[in-house]
Amino acid sequence: MILQVENLTVQRGGVAVLAGVSFALDAGQAVFLRGPNGIGKTTLLRTLAGLQPAVTGAISGAHWPEGIAYASHADGVKPTLTVAENLRFWARVFGTVEIDAALDQMNLRDLKQRPAHTLSAGQKRRLGLARMLVTGRPIWVMDEPTISLDRDSTALFAQAVQNHLRGGGAAVIATHIDLGFDAQTLELAPFKAAPMSDADFDEAFL
Ligand SMILES: Nc1ncnc2c1ncn2[C@@H]1O[C@H](COP(=O)(O)OP(=O)(O)OP(=O)(O)O)[C@@H](O)[C@H]1O
Numbered sequence: 065m066i067l068q069v070e071n072l073t074v075q076r077g078g079v080a081v082l083a084g085v086s087f088a089l090d091a092g093q094a095v096f097l098r099g100p101n102g103i104g105k106t107t108l109l110r111t112l113a114g115l116q117p118a119v120t121g122a123i124s125g126a127h128w129p130e131g132i133a134y135a136s137h138a139d140g141v142k143p144t145l146t147v148a149e150n151l152r153f154w155a156r157v158f159g160t161v162e163i164d165a166a167l168d169q170m171n172l173r174d175l176k177q178r179p180a181h182t183l184s185a186g187q188k189r190r191l192g193l194a195r196m197l198v199t200g201r202p203i204w205v206m207d208e209p210t211i212s213l214d215r216d217s218t219a220l221f222a223q224a225v226q227n228h229l230r231g232g233g234a235a236v237i238a239t240h241i242d243l244g245f246d247a248q249t250l251e252l253a254p255f256k257a258a259p260m261s262d263a264d265f266d267e268a269f270l
Contacts, residue, residue: 082107097250125203
């Protein structure tokens with residue numbers, strides 16, 4: 065199993081938001097996380113990425129956590145560097161060298177020498193996603209990756225994810241849209257944590 069999540073409770077601002085989340089991914093598999101605004105998708109992704117601890121439950125797998133590449137809402141793009149320099153920078157951070165495949169897969173070759181601050185929102189997002197390709201990491205954890213992408217770029221991204229899966233990778237993707245390929249779907253609404261009751265407060269502490 066490349067990633068296994070068992071009975072996970074995750075919290076934001078000290079309050080549990082999701083409880084009892086479980087799923088498992090083998091190499092070559094993806095899961096789409098769905099749920100209304102505020103349900104806890106970002107919180108779950110941040111926990112999977114090892115950026116915050118789980119309240120209870122377990123995350124395990126052959127490559128966890130060192131094999132995770134996390135794409136948050138932010139693109140992580142360095143504005144003063146060109147597109148190619150951004151990718152080389154990330155390649156160096158992750159100990160890889162190859163950026164050509166990322167340029168091609170996210171259709172960035174013509175923009176290679178452009179300073180990133182001159183890119184449109186969608187182009188910047190394509191660069192942010194190309195970053196995932198240069199990490200060389202097997203598990204992609206992605207938060208609404210298609211925001212700002214037009215239909216063609218969304219299709220390019222979906223293709224890049226499928227290539228990653230075919231190469232033995234895995235992906236956890238919070239998305240509201242249909243990316244056009246089959247994967248598990250995990251609806252998070254049923255895992256909404258119960259609100260704290262008055263009985264949970266410790267009077268002696270107040
Ligand atoms: N710093 C904070 N303190 C307390 N609560 C917070 C804090 N940050 C976020 N929250 C709350 O935690 C819950 C989960 O937020 P999260 O960002 O994980 O949801 P989401 O499903 O990713 O939402 P969206 O679809 O809107 O991006 C939300 O109800 C949010 O209001």
